[in-house]
Amino acid sequence: MATTVGTDLSRDRISNLADSTLVTILSRLCMDEAARCSILSSRWRHLFPCTLLNFRAFTRSGRNVVKAVTSILAAYPDKPVLSLRTGMLFFRPQDQTAVDVWLRDLSNRGIEELSLWFGFDEKRRPIPESLFACNSLRRLHVINGTFPDTTEAAAASLARLTKIELSDVRISQNSINSLLSQCTVLEHLTIKFTGRLDSLRLRSRSLKVLNSTGDFEKLVIDDAPNLERVVDKLMNQRKVHIEVVYAPKLEFLGYVGMSNEIGIGDTISKGEIMRVETLMPRIKTLAVEMSYMKEGYTTWFMQLLRLFPHMETLYITQRDSSYMVEFTAPGSWEMRRPIPCIMNHLEKVVFEVFRGHKWEMEMAKFFHRRSDFLKTMEFHCMDDKSKEDYGGPPSEQWVRKQKKLLCLDGRAAGDALFQFFKRPLAEDHHEHCDDERYQRYYYRDMYDV
Incomplete structure (x- = not known):
């Protein structure tokens, strides 16, 4: 941007910025935009190759991205590439060779972060085996592909990986096992896979976070001495057997529900029947699905809580969420x-979707009366009384009524704070709750009543 200073003296303030700042600006643009900006000024022209350090390989022009990326890499053969992120490329069968060439090329440029988005294609294009040549990789993100069969020898070439995210990816149990055993500094694993597995078995000395969704019947945490968080927001909707053999640092587990079998040491939980012999004292946060239409749900819930004697934060969600459902099983x-x-220990209870149903009110009163340490109860509200208002925030008058009903005399948690929010809790809350930006905006939709 040029501005007039003094007597007709023009100064281009943006071009006077340091090279590192200009490269950062260009790196945040898509391919076409970065190229056009580089052409506009001789000051910027020599900077475009530096954007390959963080290469955003997508375009808004509709041009053939695969061909463009191939051309750019060929034009600058000696430039390092630390990260490559692609948009929805909609790879055609004839593009498979090009992607293979990319990976072999990137393996010689010190690639550390790779994000491949293959678009929405039911065929899920195979990821080339040349991926295993990228032995400098630290972070891998793939959307909608098929992971190559992975032996332990192949997985060993990816030993520097600290984070793997696979979304809508087909991957075999053997490949998962190989990655876990050979990626010895892996800390974060996200697997949102398609297809069916008999079980997902964790054996990793380094893994800290598991975020999974998929069609499997058993989750076995066999040997995970550093595992801190297990997040599976669909696990409660399947009859998944959860078995925790060794995870001494596990602090978050969710979601669990009455459909799950839970095995912790010698403790077995199945529906409302539980034998509490082994506890998980490290668990500080638990996410639970309440099946309030199933008989015995309150008994099951209280028995479940006894497994986690030091729990501080409890998230409550529900499966029976239709606006027409108001029936509550006796309990x-x-x-x-x-x-x-x-x-x-319990300090915080979060109702992820609060509709003011009978069971929700009774549960809230239960915690309010019984917990001596309760500091906060969050109610993430949703209006589902009619099809017309479904999903909308309830009125402030409705919120005031709920607060009045919940503030009872003679309660244990005399100083507990009630916070009502205008929307249900974000579905990916447990994936991003530690993110600073997410935390900054968390309370912006809270009622001021």
Whole structure:
């Protein structure tokens, strides 16, 4: 941008910025935009090759991205590429060779971060085996592809990976096992795969976070000494057997529900029947699905809580969410014997979707009356009384009524804070709750009543 200073003296303030700042600006643009900006000024022209350090390989012009990327890499054969991120490329069968060439080329340029988005294609194009040549990779993200069969020898070439994200990707159990055993510094694994597995078995000395969704019957945490978080927002909707053999640092587990079998050491939970013999004292946060239309749901819930004596934060979601469903199975919220986490540790309860149903009110009152340490209850509200208003935020009058009903005399948590939000909790909350930007905007939709 040129501005007039003094007597007709023009100054281009943007071009006076440092090279590193201009490269950062160009790197945030798509391919076409970065190229056009580079042509406009001789000051910018020599900077375009530097954008390949963080190469954003997508375009808004509709041109053939695969051909363009191939041409750019060929034009600058000696430039390092630390990261390559693609948009929805909609790879054609004839593009498979080009992607193979990219990966072999990038393996010689010190590639550390690779993101391949193959578009929405039911065929899920295969990822070339030349991926295993990229032995400098630290982060890998693939959307809508088929992962190559992975032996331990092949996986060993990816030993520097610290983060793997596979979304809508077909991958075999053997390939997962090979990656876990050979990627010895892997800390974050996201697998949102298609197809069916008998089981997902974790054996990793380095893994800290598992985020998974998929059609499998068993989740076995066999040997994971550093595992801190397990997030599977669909696990509660399947009859998945959860078995925790060794995970001494596990602090978050979710979602679990009455359809899950839970095995922790010698403890087995199946529906409302539970034998509490082994506890998980490290768990600080638990996400639970309440099946409030199933008989015995309150008994099952109280028994579940006894497994986690030091739990501090509890998230509650529900499966029976239709606006027409108001039936609640009979169940008592009388606590016949103490529940350690409620009596000594529980500080925060979050209703991820709050509709003001009978069971929600009774559960909220239960925590409010029984928990001596409760500091906060969050209610993420949703209006589902009619098809016309479905999904909209309830009125402030409705919120005031709920607060009045919940603030009871003689409660244990006398100073508990009630916070009502205008929307349900974000579906990916547990994936991003530690992100600073997400935290900054978390309370912007809260009612001021």
